[in-house]
Amino acid sequence: MKPLCLLLLGSALTTVPAHADFKSDIAAIRQVGGEGKGNPQAGTAWQSLAKGDAKSITSLLAAMDDANDLAANYLRSAVDAIVDRELAAKHTLPQADLEKFIADTKRNPRARRLAYELIVRVSPATGEKLLPTFLNDPSVELRRDAVQRLIDAADKALAAQDKAAATKEFSNALTYARDEAQIKKVAGELRKLEQPVDLPKHFGFLTHWKLIGSFDNTKLVGFDTAYPPEKAVDLAASYDGKLEKARWVDVATANDYGMVDFNKPFGDLKGVTGYAFTEFNAATALPAELRLGCKNGWKVWFNGKLLFGRDEYHRGARIDQYRLPVELKAGKNTILVKVCQNEDVKDWTKEWEFQLRVCDASGTAILAKDRPATPKGPTTAKADSKKGTK
Amino acid sequence: MKPTISVVLLATLCAQLNAADWLQFRGPGGTGISPEANLPVELDAKSVTWKVALTGRGLSSPVIVGDKIFVTACSSTEQDRLHVLCFSAKTGAKLWERQFWATGRTMAHPKTSVAANTPCSDDKRVFCLFSSNDLLCLDLDGNVLWLRGLGRDYPNASNSLGMAASPIVVGDTLVVPVENDSESFSAGIDVATGANRWKRDRPKLACWATPVLVPDAKSGQPLVVLQSGPGLSVVDARTGREAWYFTDGASTMSSSVFAGGVLYVPSKGMAAMKPGAVGVHPETVWHNNQLSPATASPVVLGDKLFTLNSAGILSAADIKDGKRLWQLRTTGPHSATPVGFGKHLYLVNEKGLVQVVDTSAPEGAVVSTLDLKDTIIGTPSIAGGAVFIRSDKALVKLGGS
Structure with missing residues (x-):
């Protein structure tokens, strides 16, 4: 099993605490799951691990490799407890081991950051010396x-x-x-x-899309209604829309934050649904994230598979609001975005738009091998990346 | 069972194990009123007993158990680092701090933050909910007992403006409101394990109001008032089963308050009602559409109900009939709910101005002020003869020894 292998590998590379229950305690914490699953065992294991001494810190950090985020929280808070107690007792932290841990960029990025903060706590000068080495860090x-x-x-x-x-x-x-x-x-x-x-390129925003609109979203019916583009994307087709024939149109955004505005081609409509489609030509197969910002109801399909959808309207939008993990395949990948506009007429509910970028887990842009040049045009209109609304 | 006896039963259940404790948002019974008598009224710079910096931002209220104060905070540019801090109430010394990474979404309106929900305690544990829907249970010494990521479990349960409703603990059940526009629910969670006892779908509508307890009109057993835009759903804390409901609308921001056997609901102004039971509808006492609180929740002190609008107008009404008695212009804008004792209320505006109001004066009167010169959105807490106020950066103790 991959996580267990990583854990054992992690243990081999760090000092494994002597007490016999250490591995079983770690295993108890790493098995926590949804809806409270495994909490009683993890809580008991936490009490045991938190009693460890400073030597156990790097092993606890190593146990975060490939751990789920709840398990990582159990582990990091155990480190907090140990560090507080050890420093209060005027004991030292294993600084050399922590530096080695940080240097291994395959480790959990958050665990490495925690190791760095521990070093800064006991030796700010060492932290300052390490900082320039992190310019291209996964953390x-x-x-x-x-x-x-x-x-x-x-x-x-x-x-x-x-x-x-x-x-x-x-x-x-x-x-x-x-x-x-x-x-x-x-x-x-x-x-x-x-x-x-070229900010869109730096972020990896997708700037060239085909848009179609508008289908009905009166009383929010559109979110759960599968209109034709959800069944098959036919860029030559037209359909009966809410007000008129719905046809695909080309849209290229010059916006710094890649905002794609449905209101521009279709007018300031309310109670409507639109779709955006594009292809992403990946140079190689690799894990990636689609990162979406949208203040309308939305759904995203990647290579024909629904990734996620959310029916919240006009509570705010920002860059990287939603992170959707995907596996890019080499060559053509398809992305379909459904964006639903509600019927609210307040002036802060006009936006019917989204932004989407492709990047890795650190936020580094992954660019399509045939990425078109960023369009020329106004870059700042609606460029605010954080839009708080009432 | 007579209502008065019911109230006594509820009061017994809600009773603070230590009368000096402040265990949840708005303290004892969620009323905002301290039973203490010797609290500072004439505020000046010397009233600040201590002030300590906090690790991160926040607007959750401090929770106080004995000599320990628990505060939540968040840090990092994404507000995705969650802090639980414990201080000595006497000295302000930090006793311990635990940090966690948010497992849910951390987007929030700039005025609020991820550390918006007030923790609660059963005197043995502290339960910390964050806007990311991370729910953390620690003992009073900082030992982690269990963790939940409600945003992991229910991925569409979030609010891009930020969540802020606070949990309350009822016996061995933690009631957690996670009401939002999408995957909206409230849940009853086993305090010992963090597992769901019940999970109840709620109106798909963002709501920041905190539940309150009322007695069942028949049995006197405590029921939980879940509030949302359409009205109230009043449920059994251990099963989540609905006992009675109210459908004439309610605020999604200011919370209801139960005092003297009457539930005061921000509903098209203010509605006062005697609680119902299974098969028993609530009995309307009065309704006044001129008493509309804004963000701050209503508070009952003595024989008056107080509401505060965002501009700083404090309205006093007679609890018997809801008739407005007087209005006092205070210095706003306000987000924090007033808290009080005896005949005095503490109001804290968003710029950090603390105002003490003597509610017994004929038209109400601000008797002293203290400018803490910091952004304060959170509601103060009272314990041990002192008022504890958390700003976006610091925790301050006023009065006490």
């Missing part, structure tokens, strides 16, 4: 801190009116930045420095 948080150093350096250069140095540092920061706030800041600064920035 989003480690990478963010490393990128922030570059941004700080760029800001300093800018304050000293050294535009060349600032441009270099900001450009370097953008190369590695995956955090949306950092990307937004850096892109803004680079544009002020008159440097070209």
